[in-house]
Amino acid sequence: MTGLTVRAEDLGVSYGADPALSGITLELEPNRIHGLLGRNGAGKTTLLSALASLRAPSAGRILIDGADPFEDERLMEQVCLIRESGDVLADEKLRTNLDWCELARPRFDREYAERLIEQFGLDLRKKPQALSRGQASAFGAIIGLAARAPVTMFDEVHLGMDAQARQMFYDELLAEFAERPRTIVLSSHLISEIEHLVETVTILHAGALLLSEESDDLHAQGATLTGPAEVVDRFTSTQPVIGTRDLGPTRQATVFGSLDEAMLTRARAEGLQVGPVPLQDLFIHLSNHAHDTAKEST
Numbered sequence: 001m002t003g004l005t006v007r008a009e010d011l012g013v014s015y016g017a018d019p020a021l022s023g024i025t026l027e028l029e030p031n032r033i034h035g036l037l038g039r040n041g042a043g044k045t046t047l048l049s050a051l052a053s054l055r056a057p058s059a060g061r062i063l064i065d066g067a068d069p070f071e072d073e074r075l076m077e078q079v080c081l082i083r084e085s086g087d088v089l090a091d092e093k094l095r096t097n098l099d100w101c102e103l104a105r106p107r108f109d110r111e112y113a114e115r116l117i118e119q120f121g122l123d124l125r126k127k128p129q130a131l132s133r134g135q136a137s138a139f140g141a142i143i144g145l146a147a148r149a150p151v152t153m154f155d156e157v158h159l160g161m162d163a164q165a166r167q168m169f170y171d172e173l174l175a176e177f178a179e180r181p182r183t184i185v186l187s188s189h190l191i192s193e194i195e196h197l198v199e200t201v202t203i204l205h206a207g208a209l210l211l212s213e214e215s216d217d218l219h220a221q222g223a224t225l226t227g228p229a230e231v232v233d234r235f236t237s238t239q240p241v242i243g244t245r246d247l248g249p250t251r252q253a254t255v256f257g258s259l260d261e262a263m264l265t266r267a268r269a270e271g272l273q274v275g276p277v278p279l280q281d282l283f284i285h286l287s288n289h290a291h292d293t294a295k296e297s298t
């Protein structure tokens with residue numbers, strides 16, 4: 001199985017007269033795990049719904065594997081979007097939901113779904129409406145994994161799941177992806193948890209595309225420096241620091257912008273540890289910057 005390329009060209013989506021997305025042009029390459037980030041209301045769910053053909057564009061177009069899914073029904077079944085609300089039959093038992101998935105989703109692996117249901121401690125005899133919030137999310141995640149759609153998108157699928165359940169989901173996602181690569185999009189506010197999973201990062205801000213880049217390129221846009229607080233402060237006094245964390249007398253500062261090799265060598269010589277930039281710090285910095293820029297221009 002292989003994933004499909006997902007492309008948006010100058011995409012706009014409106015709710016009535018209110019635009020929720022505009023001018024979105026981006027390409028998500030096949031067989032990769034893509035992260036989709038954005039503040040509340042940035043347009044993530046709207047974008048994913050449009051990519052899954054659940055909401056029609058008001059401008060521009062979407063191409064899945066080079067074709068417009070709104071004109072090619074065959075493509076719709078290649079795309080699976082799992083939303084927080086869960087696209088399940090709420091008043092039918094999980095077992096019946098699996099029957100329905102087998103009919104509706106051409107690559108659905110029931111055996112695999114049942115194994116995951118056991119692993120997550122769910123009861124096949126229960127109905128989704130009788131599950132706790134975290135259990136319902138886990139059931140949605142299981143459907144998304146077992147659907148094995150060439151384009152699989154998870155929108156905040158972790159909501160309500162406890163730490164162990166989230167870890168199980170991440171581990172299973174990686175194992176599945178390694179065995180059956182496909183195009184995966186993960187939208188989440190738990191940035192530090194998905195950081196190591198995603199190969200590209202797309203950030204939406206106020207309905208527009210802020211960036212869509214390789215994770216490695218983003219990480220290269222800065223560094224963390226860790227050591228005694230006074231040494232870190234002295235070293236970073238002339239640098240753009242976008243985040244700090246303290247643990248007792250130890251401070252970690254995240255510096256944005258290019259720290260050249262000579263600076264990094266000097267930092268190490270002063271006893272500082274040099275590490276990669278946390279995606280969360282970059283996200284907060286870039287979103288705040290976009291917010292300030294938009295405010296200045298009004």
Ligand SMILES: Nc1ncnc2c1ncn2[C@@H]1O[C@H](COP(=O)(O)OP(=O)(O)OP(=O)(O)O)[C@@H](O)[C@H]1O
Nearest residue numbers: 015018019020038039040041042043044045046047
């Ligand atoms: N059904 C709807 N009717 C009208 N406006 C909507 C509807 N759904 C979303 N919107 C608006 O569209 C914009 C984008 O919402 P969307 O749900 O896509 O954001 P999001 O990035 O997924 O947010 P969150 O992280 O809070 O889930 C928001 O301004 C929101 O108010």
